[in-house]
Amino acid sequence: MKNSIVLLIAFWLSIGYATAQDSARYQLRLSVPIIDLPQNKDLPYSYPSMNQALEFSADLYELSYLGxxxxxxxxxxxxxxxxxxxxxxxxxxxxxxxxLGFVKYGSELPIPLGVWAHEEFHRAVLGVNDIDSKNGNWFPHRWDGTVYGVGDQDLSILKSKDPSQLLYSYVAGVQSEILLNRKISVQDFYKKRTLAKNALILYNAWYVWDYFKFSASSQSDSVKVWVSKNENPDPKERDFAGADLxxxxxxxxxxxxxxxxxDKFPNGEGVNRRIxxxxxxxxxxxxxxxxxxxxxxxxxxxxxFFINRIPLGKHSSFNFFLQYAPTHFGNNLALMLPVQYRNTDFLIGLHRFSNFKSQGYGLDLGLxxxxxxxxxKTDVVLHFWDQPTSFYKDKKITGGSFQIDGRYRVAGNVSISLSVVGKTKGWEMGSPYLKSNVSSRLGLAYALK
Structure with a gap:
């Protein structure tokens, strides 16, 4: 954690040197991730990484909102x-x-939008555990909102070897909607938009709640009965989880x-994965x-509710939002506070990590x-956590992560972007790794005022 302490000091020292606040309204802001290592090298299917899936879906929503x-x-x-x-x-x-109509119905299209990214988040966690899979919401494959190509043996080995990884693979899907909301809420607060994504934030919040509503009801039992009768008898052609939650x-x-x-799968091989x-x-x-x-x-x-920023005076404003996310150890509750103070854009995040009986806490700092x-232009984001290792154990992991982004404008509205991300052992939304990891990313950014 010594490096994190150094970064924290640098973070606070740099606050006083920011430049003038950007008062323009942006029509379009794209982030096109080209390379994400080591995921593009280590994943069985290579592409896309978890972050690339997030950015591609965010970009397509951006283009849709522009239209x-x-x-x-x-x-x-x-x-x-x-x-x-x-x-x-x-x-x-x-x-x-x-x-609102587009995000409700368009998000299910077999292209890089909401459901596609949801499935890619599942795949990324499976992939870093050497389990290959396919996205069932991608038009070259099929259009049914599944992750398939996974055998019962793969899931059986994963649970026996590391049940936390299996649990993470289940909930990574809904984390995509939650993380996209965080990205939109923070970035569109700093950079005013000609058309705010209020409807998309509402839809993603509803999607997560509705998934829990379905899972915690007899509907999940009914779906297990009638869907199983029509699923492929080959386990690898069936969804890897059924109802995730x-x-x-x-x-x-x-x-x-x-x-x-x-339960044994009716009229086919293997087990019935649906619960x-x-x-x-x-x-x-x-x-x-x-x-x-x-x-x-x-x-x-x-x-x-159409309140994209709350003024505190002539030169400062803030907003806030709460987030709930299921995790492999239980859940994470977060309070996020994006702030603009004079010439500075910064973020404070407070976390409570809970398993069955114990809790830990975390802090985010972003410039x-x-x-x-x-x-x-650069961004520096630090995360610190003290989180449970698993659902039942009282043992905790103390650690954190850093992310440094740089965007160098090469021509007009186009920039080259480079990121370095490092984390210790533990869970961080947006990373498929529960172990320590260092990643580097290269891409392009485009902004249209």
Whole structure:
């Protein structure tokens, strides 16, 4: 942790040297990740990494919102006539409803949007554990919202060898929606947008809650019965988890039980991977119901209610939002506070990590958009944690991570981006590794005002 302490000192010293606040409104901000090592080298399928999946989906949402923004202006914003208050209201209402409809239904398309990224997050955790898989929400493959290509033996070995990794693979999917909301809420706070992504933040919060609602009900039992009858008899053609959150609760409350101690698959080979709510122990059912309630915290975000920033004065503003995320050891509750103070963009995050009986805490510190020259901007983000090692054990892991990003503008609105990310042992949302790791990323960035 000595390096983290040095970075922390550098972080605070650098606050006083930031440049003028950017008051422009951006139409489009893209981050195109080209290389992410070691994942692009070590994953069985090489591409994309977990971070690349996040950025690709964020970029496609960006482009979609740009199209909705342009369409609304073309329909309701006259070039020569007065742009009346009524037209402004109609334009705003159209853009919000169009974006809400798009994120609700478009997110399920077999292209890099919400469901695609959800499945890629599953795959990334499986991949760093040397388990190959395919995305079932990708048009060259199929369109059914699954991760397939995984054998029962792969999952059985993973649970017996490292049950935490299996549990992480289950919940990594919904973490994609939660992490995308964090990215949007923070970055769009610092850089004002012509069309805010309020509807997308609402949809992602609803998606996580709705998944818990389904999992903690008899619906998951019904789906297990009728879907299993129509699934492929080959285990590798079936979804690796079924309902992610019931599988998570089932294996989390029975870490010693062999993976193969499940119902046999009807009319086919292997086990039925789908777990119904009624199959959970009474204790696991109560826990899952409580997690459903906690997932409502993701709606505590002023941006959902069109409050994208809260002014504190002429030169400062802030916002806040809560986040709940299921983890391999239980859950993480976070309070995130993005702040603009005079010329500085920074972030404070407070975390509570909980397993079945104990808790630990964490802290995030971020300094964003630090301009070192006319062409070079940097971000520095530090995370510190004291989190449980697993669901039942009281033992904790103390550690942290750092991320340093640099963006060098090469021409017009285009920049080359380079990132170095390092972490100690422990869980960090957005990283598929539970072990220590150092990663480097290279890509392009584009910003249109």
């Amino acid at each position: 909705i923004d342009k369409l609304g202006n073309a329909l309701f914003k006259p070039r020569k006539k007065e742009y009346t208050r009524g037209r402004k209201i109609l334009n705003g209402a159209f853009k919000y409803l169009a974006s 019931t599988a998570w609760a089932y294996d989390m409350f029975s870490p010693e039980k062999p993976y193969t101690d499940r 119904g709510y009624s199959e959970l122990s009474e204790e696991a059912q109560k826990y899952l119901l409580n997690q459903k309630k906690l997932s409502l915290l993701n709606f505590v975000n002023p941006a959902i 964003y958009n630090r301009q070192l020259s006319k062409r070079l």
